[in-house]
Amino acid sequence: xxxxxxxxxxxxxxxxxxxxxxxxxxxxxxxxxxxxxxxxxxxxxxxxxxxxxxxxxxxxxxxxxxxxxxxxxxxxxxxxxxxxxxxxxxxxxxxxxxxxxxxxxxxxxxxxxxxxxxxxxxxxxxxxxxxxxxxxxxxxxxxxxxxxxxxxxxxxxxxxxxxxxxxxxxxxxxxxxxxxxxxxxxxxxxxxxxxxxxxxxxxxxxxxxxxxxxxxxxxxxxxxxx
Amino acid sequence: xxxxxxxxxxxxxxxxxxxxxxxxxxxxxxxxxxxxxxxxxxxxxxxxxxxxxxxxxxxxxxxxxxxxxxxxxxxxxxxxxxxxxxxxxxxxxxxxxxxxxxxxxxxxxxxxxxxxxxxxxxxxxxxxxxxxxxxxxxxxxxxxxxxxxxxxxxxxxxxxxxxxxxxxxxxxxxxxxxxxxxxxxxxxxxxxxxxxxxxxxxxxxxxxxxxxxxxxxxxxxxxxxxxxxxxxxxxxxxxxxxxxxxxxxxxxxxxxxxxxxxxxxxxxxxxxxxxxxxxxxxxxxxxxxxxxxxxxxxxxxxxxxxxxxxxxxxxxxxxxxxxxxxxxxxxxxxxxxxxxxxxxxxxxxxxxxxxxxxxxxxxxxxxxxxxxxxxxxxxxxxxxxxxxxxxxxxxxxxxxxxxxxxxxxxxxxxxxxxx
Numbered sequence: 015x016x017x018x019x020x021x022x023x024x025x026x027x028x029x030x031x032x033x034x035x036x037x038x039x040x041x042x043x044x045x046x047x048x049x050x051x052x053x054x055x056x057x058x059x060x061x062x063x064x065x066x067x068x069x070x071x072x073x074x075x076x077x078x079x080x081x082x083x084x085x086x087x088x089x090x091x092x093x094x095x096x097x098x099x100x101x102x103x104x105x106x107x108x109x110x111x112x113x114x115x116x117x118x119x120x121x122x123x124x125x126x127x128x129x130x131x132x133x134x135x136x137x138x139x140x141x142x143x144x145x146x147x148x149x150x151x152x153x154x155x156x157x158x159x160x161x162x163x164x165x166x167x168x169x170x171x172x173x174x175x176x177x178x179x180x181x182x183x184x185x186x187x188x189x190x191x192x193x194x195x196x197x198x199x200x201x202x203x204x205x206x207x208x209x210x211x212x213x214x215x216x217x218x219x220x221x222x223x224x225x226x227x228x229x230x231x232x233x234x235x236x237x238x239x240x
Numbered sequence: 241x242x243x244x245x246x247x248x249x250x251x252x253x254x255x256x257x258x259x260x261x262x263x264x265x266x267x268x269x270x271x272x273x274x275x276x277x278x279x280x281x282x283x284x285x286x287x288x289x290x291x292x293x294x295x296x297x298x299x300x301x302x303x304x305x306x307x308x309x310x311x312x313x314x315x316x317x318x319x320x321x322x323x324x325x326x327x328x329x330x331x332x333x334x335x336x337x338x339x340x341x342x343x344x345x346x347x348x349x350x351x352x353x354x355x356x357x358x359x360x361x362x363x364x365x366x367x368x369x370x371x372x373x374x375x376x377x378x379x380x381x382x383x384x385x386x387x388x389x390x391x392x393x394x395x396x397x398x399x400x401x402x403x404x405x406x407x408x409x410x411x412x413x414x415x416x417x418x419x420x421x422x423x424x425x426x427x428x429x430x431x432x433x434x435x436x437x438x439x440x441x442x443x444x445x446x447x448x449x450x451x452x453x454x455x456x457x458x459x460x461x462x463x464x465x466x467x468x469x470x471x472x473x474x475x476x477x478x479x480x481x482x483x484x485x486x487x488x489x490x491x492x493x494x495x496x497x498x499x500x501x502x503x504x505x506x507x508x509x510x511x512x513x514x515x516x517x518x519x520x521x522x523x524x525x526x527x528x529x530x531x532x533x534x535x536x537x538x539x540x541x542x543x544x545x546x547x548x549x550x551x552x553x554x555x556x557x558x559x560x561x562x563x564x565x566x567x568x569x570x571x572x573x574x575x576x577x578x579x580x581x582x583x584x585x586x587x588x589x590x591x592x593x594x595x596x597x598x599x600x601x602x603x604x605x606x607x608x609x610x611x612x613x614x615x616x617x618x619x620x621x622x623x624x625x626x627x628x629x630x631x632x633x634x635x636x637x638x639x640x641x642x643x644x645x646x647x648x649x650x651x652x653x654x655x656x657x658x659x
Contacts, residue, residue, distance in 0.1 A: 019552075019630045055481045062657060066395065066656075066657070069653050071561070071651075071653050072653050083332070091401060091566060091567055092566040092567075092568065094568075095564050095565060095566035095569075096564060096566075098562065098563065099564020100564070104559075104562050104563065106562075106656055108656075109554075110555055110556075110558065110559035110562075110656075111559075112249075112252070112556050112559070113256070113494055114252035114253065114255065114256045121244075122360070123563065124563040126242060126245045127241045127242065127245060127564050127565060127569075128564070129245075147320060167535060172563070184656070224378075
């Protein structure tokens with residue numbers, strides 16, 4: 015029984031400035047539940063662009079995108095935001111924590127927005143996620159007072175809080191040293207193995223990609239290997 | 241929508257930029273405080289100045305005007321009914337100045353629900369004899385009790401007692417300016433001559449001062465009975481009925497109606513004192529435009545601060561949008577920030593405005609023209625405070641709208657890719 019989380023059908027994308035350039039051409043692939051997929055390619059090959067299309071944040075493309083077997087094309091901005099909130103977790107190269115909030119509050123934020131559980135419950139779950147990532151002791155610290163590696167782990171906890179169908183990462187280890195990169199990779203491995211979490215990671219770190227279940231390689235806007 | 245969440249995000253952003261937010265709020269505070277103080281002072285002054293004339297002016301005055309008879313024989317004659325008739329050298333006829341059947345009119349007025357109150361009056365032209373000189377003047381026969389209740393007569397009596405007018409027979413209250421001219425003190429007797437040549441001594445029991453010298457130079461007051469005695473008229477002789485209405489704005493219509501049904505002339509306050517309303521309106525416009533200007537400046541301050549905040553918090557906006565906050569949510573967050581600045585600033589503005597107007601109310605303001613006034617007048621009307629807070633919310637909402645919309649339209653992809 016196949017359980018498709020994400021499906022891309024013939025996705026093409028153009029940049030118009032300064033001239034019309036086709037950056038993505040007929041990208042077609044599917045991601046099944048529990049898969050740990052990495053997208054690799056040289057700088058400027060369009061792999062980040064693809065990720066932002068898959069994440070529903072970039073809506074200016076041709077083709078079809080299905081998340082959880084529901085088409086994302088023609089959805090309104092507000093509906094897309096709700097989809098991102100509920101079904102997608104994000105980890106970027108930069109952590110994007112809100113400095114005004116504590117670590118715990120940062121993790122809780124998407125869940126408070128989803129408003130599915132009462133606040134107490136959300137707080138408990140957020141603490142669980144932090145403890146799972148080994149940073150439970152930081153929960154009540156100001157988010158700008160922790161180290162870079164810790165920040166990235168908080169960002170992962172934030173991505174996990176709503177139990178998303180898929181976590182999308184753009185160069186999650188790009189800003190981290192060897193040791194922290196390994197930690198992040200270990201966390202991802204554990205998430206897929208123990209929690210059957212689906213992951214889609216864009217990276218140019220080949221050693222990182224080698225550890226994933228499946229590698230999609232992009233060159234000049236086309237998939238050349240998957 | 242989870243408003244509490246948006247509020248807490250807005251709150252944290254505000255606190256992160258506390259100093260600028262406070263500066264913006266102070267701008268609003270200043271604007272609203274000035275608005276409140278100016279409104280209170282201006283309308284206080286308006287009320288005072290209006291009171292000078294309008295409070296003492298009846299809303300409708302019934303009287304008989306000296307004028308030619310409108311029904312001329314030639315117009316009544318059958319043969320000339322359809323033609324234009326020119327009559328030359330027409331003179332006013334011998335009109336009865338007394339209001340005919342005034343007892344019944346007053347009875348009817350008492351029943352009329354639109355009438356707040358009325359008071360009968362007699363006005364009589366007299367000369368005050370002062371040595372060899374005769375000074376032209378007017379004696380008003382009034383009902384002191386009613387006159388005080390409806391037209392604040394007592395407020396303007398600056399020396400002596402109003403009651404003495406009733407208690408001492410043949411007494412008179414003189415205009416202060418007139419008394420000064422004639423070098424008369426309270427207790428002195430003044431001789432008057434009526435138009436018909438009758439002489440009559442009256443005892444001066446008080447002075448009154450309206451604040452308008454032209455009036456104080458001519459007018460004097462006594463009881464209705466005394467005036468009837470001076471004029472040698474019977475006890476039902478009344479020349480004016482002064483009416484105060486519940487709604488001043490209905491005066492013109494009611495005046496017309498009364499003139500028709502009571503067969504007298506009737507003058508309404510709007511016709512009699514058109515210029516006072518104009519002055520009041522101009523002062524109102526001035527204070528509103530000053531407040532508007534101040535708030536406009538405050539609004540630009542808020543606009544600036546929000547714009548700065550948005551540039552600074554671009555990352556936060558991007559991640560909020562990435563993790564599921566819609567453009568509208570983000571817009572609401574920034575509007576909330578703007579409105580809270582407006583609300584806090586506005587509330588403080590109301591407080592300072594109140595204190596400021598209290599201060600103004602304690603500044604001594606003594607002028608011979610306004611005997612009842614010792615300090616600057618202030619009108620503590622709650623309506624100003626409601627308008628003030630609405631005004632501050634409105635301006636901050638408008639000032640926040642553009643930056644908030646910009647924040648709502650931030651494209652997270654551009655921000656996140658740029659890193």
